Amino acid sequence: SQELEQSPQSLIVQEGKNLTINCTSSKTLYGLYWYKQKYGEGLIFLMMLQKGGEEKSHEKITAKLDEKKQQSSLHITASQPSHAGIYLCGADIRNAGNMLTFGGGTRLMVKP
Amino acid sequence: EPEVTQTPSHQVTQMGQEVILRCVPISNHLYFYWYRQILGQKVEFLVSFYNNEISEKSEIFDDQFSVERPDGSNFTLKIRSTKLEDSAMYFCASISQPRGVAGELFFGEGSRLTVL
Numbered sequence: 498s499q500e501l502e503q504s505p506q507s508l509i510v511q512e513g514k515n516l517t518i519n520c521t522s523s524k525t526l527y528g529l530y531w532y533k534q535k536y537g538e539g540l541i542f543l544m545m546l547q548k549g550g551e552e553k554s555h556e557k558i559t560a561k562l563d564e565k566k567q568q569s570s571l572h573i574t575a576s577q578p579s580h581a582g583i584y585l586c587g588a589d590i591r592n593a594g595n596m597l598t599f600g601g602g603t604r605l606m607v608k609p
Numbered sequence: 610e611p612e613v614t615q616t617p618s619h620q621v622t623q624m625g626q627e628v629i630l631r632c633v634p635i636s637n638h639l640y641f642y643w644y645r646q647i648l649g650q651k652v653e654f655l656v657s658f659y660n661n662e663i664s665e666k667s668e669i670f671d672d673q674f675s676v677e678r679p680d681g682s683n684f685t686l687k688i689r690s691t692k693l694e695d696s697a698m699y700f701c702a703s704i705s706q707p708r709g710v711a712g713e714l715f716f717g718e719g720s721r722l723t724v725l
Contacts, residue, residue, distance in 0.1 A: 530714060539718035540652070540700065585652065587714075595642060595704055595714050596665050599652040 500524065501588055503600035510576050511608050518571045518603045520586030528589040529569045530597060531560050533582045540585065543571075576607045611635045613717035615701050621723045625690050630720045632684045632701030641684045642702040643676065644716070645669070652700070658684065691724045698722075 504519050520529065528547050532540040544553045546562035546569060553560050557574045569588075573580055583604050587597035614633045622628050634641050643655040657664040658676050675687045684703075688695055698719040706712030 540716040542713055542715055545713060593665060596654050596657055601651055
Protein backbone atom coordinates (compact mmCIF):
# COMPACT_ATOMS: atom_id res chain seq x y z
CA SER A 498 0.00 0.00 0.00
CA GLN A 499 1.00 3.60 -0.55
CA GLU A 500 2.66 5.30 2.41
CA LEU A 501 1.04 8.65 1.67
CA GLU A 502 -2.13 8.87 -0.34
CA GLN A 503 -3.67 11.98 -1.79
CA SER A 504 -7.22 12.37 -2.92
CA PRO A 505 -8.63 13.23 -5.28
CA GLN A 506 -6.01 12.67 -7.99
CA SER A 507 -7.57 15.44 -10.04
CA LEU A 508 -10.18 18.06 -9.52
CA ILE A 509 -11.98 20.49 -11.79
CA VAL A 510 -13.91 23.26 -10.09
CA GLN A 511 -15.72 26.37 -11.18
CA GLU A 512 -14.09 29.63 -10.21
CA GLY A 513 -15.42 30.82 -6.87
CA LYS A 514 -16.10 27.34 -5.51
CA ASN A 515 -14.48 25.87 -2.42
CA LEU A 516 -12.50 22.65 -2.55
CA THR A 517 -10.65 20.25 -0.28
CA ILE A 518 -7.67 18.00 -0.94
CA ASN A 519 -6.77 15.21 1.46
CA CYS A 520 -3.51 13.56 2.39
CA THR A 521 -3.68 10.33 4.41
CA SER A 522 -1.10 8.07 5.98
CA SER A 523 -1.24 4.87 7.98
CA LYS A 524 1.76 6.15 9.90
CA THR A 525 2.22 9.15 12.16
CA LEU A 526 2.96 12.36 10.31
CA TYR A 527 5.80 13.95 12.24
CA GLY A 528 5.87 16.90 9.88
CA LEU A 529 3.48 17.57 7.01
CA TYR A 530 4.25 19.92 4.15
CA TRP A 531 1.99 21.24 1.43
CA TYR A 532 3.50 22.41 -1.85
CA LYS A 533 2.12 23.68 -5.12
CA GLN A 534 3.78 22.68 -8.36
CA LYS A 535 3.09 23.94 -11.83
CA TYR A 536 3.65 21.28 -14.45
CA GLY A 537 7.36 20.74 -15.03
CA GLU A 538 8.39 23.40 -12.54
CA GLY A 539 9.57 23.66 -8.96
CA LEU A 540 7.75 23.14 -5.68
CA ILE A 541 6.38 26.25 -4.03
CA PHE A 542 6.17 25.98 -0.26
CA LEU A 543 2.66 26.63 1.07
CA MET A 544 2.49 25.48 4.68
CA MET A 545 4.00 23.14 7.21
CA LEU A 546 2.12 21.47 10.05
CA GLN A 547 3.58 19.55 12.92
CA LYS A 548 1.24 19.44 15.89
CA GLY A 549 -1.93 17.38 16.10
CA GLY A 550 -4.95 19.60 15.55
CA GLU A 551 -2.84 22.36 14.05
CA GLU A 552 -4.39 24.64 11.47
CA LYS A 553 -2.70 27.30 9.36
CA SER A 554 -4.02 29.74 6.81
CA HIS A 555 -2.46 31.83 4.10
CA GLU A 556 -4.70 34.00 1.99
CA LYS A 557 -7.49 31.69 0.84
CA ILE A 558 -5.72 28.43 1.63
CA THR A 559 -6.14 26.61 4.94
CA ALA A 560 -4.35 23.44 5.96
CA LYS A 561 -5.16 21.23 8.93
CA LEU A 562 -3.49 18.27 10.58
CA ASP A 563 -5.82 15.97 12.46
CA GLU A 564 -5.42 15.15 16.14
CA LYS A 565 -4.04 11.69 15.40
CA LYS A 566 -1.50 13.20 12.99
CA GLN A 567 -2.36 10.77 10.22
CA GLN A 568 -4.38 12.97 7.92
CA SER A 569 -4.11 16.47 6.59
CA SER A 570 -6.48 18.49 4.47
CA LEU A 571 -5.92 21.52 2.29
CA HIS A 572 -8.92 23.73 1.77
CA ILE A 573 -9.18 26.50 -0.81
CA THR A 574 -11.95 29.04 -0.40
CA ALA A 575 -13.41 30.85 -3.39
CA SER A 576 -11.01 29.29 -5.89
CA GLN A 577 -9.43 31.37 -8.64
CA PRO A 578 -7.66 30.41 -11.88
CA SER A 579 -4.37 31.29 -10.15
CA HIS A 580 -4.94 28.36 -7.78
CA ALA A 581 -4.62 25.89 -10.64
CA GLY A 582 -1.69 23.52 -10.45
CA ILE A 583 -0.57 20.33 -8.76
CA TYR A 584 -0.80 20.22 -4.98
CA LEU A 585 1.63 17.89 -3.25
CA CYS A 586 1.75 16.77 0.33
CA GLY A 587 5.08 15.64 1.69
CA ALA A 588 5.54 14.12 5.11
CA ASP A 589 8.18 13.00 7.52
CA ILE A 590 6.85 9.55 8.41
CA ARG A 591 10.10 8.23 9.86
CA ASN A 592 10.70 11.02 12.39
CA ALA A 593 13.91 11.64 10.47
CA GLY A 594 13.74 15.36 9.94
CA ASN A 595 13.13 16.51 6.41
CA MET A 596 13.53 13.23 4.55
CA LEU A 597 10.05 13.58 3.10
CA THR A 598 7.78 11.02 1.53
CA PHE A 599 5.48 12.59 -1.04
CA GLY A 600 1.98 11.81 -2.14
CA GLY A 601 1.05 11.40 -5.76
CA GLY A 602 -0.32 14.92 -6.09
CA THR A 603 -3.71 16.43 -6.85
CA ARG A 604 -4.08 18.19 -10.17
CA LEU A 605 -6.42 21.16 -9.79
CA MET A 606 -8.06 22.98 -12.65
CA VAL A 607 -10.20 26.04 -12.04
CA LYS A 608 -12.63 26.95 -14.77
CA PRO A 609 -13.25 30.67 -15.17
CA GLU B 610 12.58 36.83 -1.04
CA PRO B 611 15.44 34.34 -0.63
CA GLU B 612 15.32 31.34 -2.90
CA VAL B 613 17.11 28.15 -3.82
CA THR B 614 18.62 28.43 -7.29
CA GLN B 615 19.57 25.53 -9.54
CA THR B 616 21.59 25.22 -12.72
CA PRO B 617 21.26 24.11 -15.40
CA SER B 618 17.53 24.25 -15.84
CA HIS B 619 17.75 21.55 -18.49
CA GLN B 620 20.57 19.24 -19.49
CA VAL B 621 20.63 16.64 -22.21
CA THR B 622 23.37 14.04 -22.04
CA GLN B 623 24.39 10.76 -23.58
CA MET B 624 24.13 7.57 -21.57
CA GLY B 625 27.36 6.89 -19.70
CA GLN B 626 28.36 10.53 -19.42
CA GLU B 627 28.97 12.30 -16.12
CA VAL B 628 26.60 15.04 -15.08
CA ILE B 629 26.91 17.66 -12.36
CA LEU B 630 23.84 19.52 -11.18
CA ARG B 631 24.40 22.65 -9.16
CA CYS B 632 22.43 24.31 -6.42
CA VAL B 633 22.85 27.48 -4.41
CA PRO B 634 20.85 27.03 -1.19
CA ILE B 635 19.42 29.91 0.79
CA SER B 636 22.37 31.67 2.41
CA ASN B 637 21.71 31.02 6.11
CA HIS B 638 20.53 27.45 5.62
CA LEU B 639 22.64 24.59 6.87
CA TYR B 640 20.77 21.47 5.74
CA PHE B 641 20.61 20.52 2.11
CA TYR B 642 18.72 17.91 0.15
CA TRP B 643 18.35 16.43 -3.30
CA TYR B 644 15.06 14.99 -4.45
CA ARG B 645 14.05 13.78 -7.87
CA GLN B 646 10.83 13.37 -9.81
CA ILE B 647 10.63 11.05 -12.77
CA LEU B 648 8.05 12.32 -15.21
CA GLY B 649 4.57 11.39 -14.04
CA GLN B 650 5.79 9.90 -10.78
CA LYS B 651 6.14 11.00 -7.17
CA VAL B 652 8.84 13.24 -5.80
CA GLU B 653 11.46 10.97 -4.17
CA PHE B 654 14.09 11.71 -1.56
CA LEU B 655 17.69 11.08 -2.62
CA VAL B 656 20.05 12.44 0.01
CA SER B 657 20.45 14.90 2.85
CA PHE B 658 23.66 16.73 3.68
CA TYR B 659 24.86 18.59 6.73
CA ASN B 660 28.21 19.74 7.99
CA ASN B 661 29.97 18.51 4.87
CA GLU B 662 28.73 14.97 5.08
CA ILE B 663 25.76 12.87 4.07
CA SER B 664 23.16 12.56 6.83
CA GLU B 665 20.75 10.15 5.16
CA LYS B 666 20.38 8.63 1.75
CA SER B 667 17.76 6.56 0.03
CA GLU B 668 18.15 3.31 -1.88
CA ILE B 669 18.12 5.33 -5.09
CA PHE B 670 21.33 7.09 -4.09
CA ASP B 671 23.77 4.38 -5.11
CA ASP B 672 27.48 4.54 -5.90
CA GLN B 673 26.81 6.38 -9.14
CA PHE B 674 25.67 9.41 -7.16
CA SER B 675 27.71 11.76 -5.04
CA VAL B 676 27.17 15.13 -3.41
CA GLU B 677 29.58 17.83 -2.50
CA ARG B 678 29.72 21.33 -1.09
CA PRO B 679 32.85 22.55 -2.90
CA ASP B 680 32.66 26.06 -1.48
CA GLY B 681 30.55 28.09 0.90
CA SER B 682 27.65 28.53 -1.45
CA ASN B 683 27.30 25.70 -3.96
CA PHE B 684 25.87 22.24 -3.34
CA THR B 685 26.30 19.76 -6.18
CA LEU B 686 24.90 16.41 -7.23
CA LYS B 687 27.10 14.33 -9.49
CA ILE B 688 25.94 11.34 -11.46
CA ARG B 689 29.04 9.45 -12.51
CA SER B 690 27.77 7.42 -15.44
CA THR B 691 24.24 8.33 -16.41
CA LYS B 692 21.64 5.73 -17.32
CA LEU B 693 18.40 6.18 -19.20
CA GLU B 694 16.45 5.76 -15.96
CA ASP B 695 18.26 8.75 -14.46
CA SER B 696 16.13 11.00 -16.66
CA ALA B 697 14.13 13.08 -14.21
CA MET B 698 13.68 16.50 -12.67
CA TYR B 699 16.17 16.92 -9.83
CA PHE B 700 15.25 19.28 -7.03
CA CYS B 701 17.54 20.83 -4.49
CA ALA B 702 16.10 21.91 -1.15
CA SER B 703 17.40 23.63 1.93
CA ILE B 704 16.28 24.44 5.45
CA SER B 705 17.70 26.28 8.42
CA GLN B 706 16.27 23.99 11.09
CA PRO B 707 18.26 21.15 12.60
CA ARG B 708 17.40 17.56 11.88
CA GLY B 709 14.22 16.46 13.58
CA VAL B 710 12.81 19.96 13.81
CA ALA B 711 10.31 20.66 11.09
CA GLY B 712 10.62 24.00 9.41
CA GLU B 713 10.14 25.63 6.06
CA LEU B 714 11.82 23.36 3.54
CA PHE B 715 12.34 25.37 0.36
CA PHE B 716 12.83 23.77 -3.03
CA GLY B 717 14.52 25.12 -6.12
CA GLU B 718 12.99 25.26 -9.59
CA GLY B 719 14.63 21.98 -10.55
CA SER B 720 17.09 20.74 -13.14
CA ARG B 721 15.60 18.57 -15.83
CA LEU B 722 18.00 15.83 -16.88
CA THR B 723 17.39 13.96 -20.12
CA VAL B 724 19.59 10.95 -20.80
CA LEU B 725 19.64 9.70 -24.39
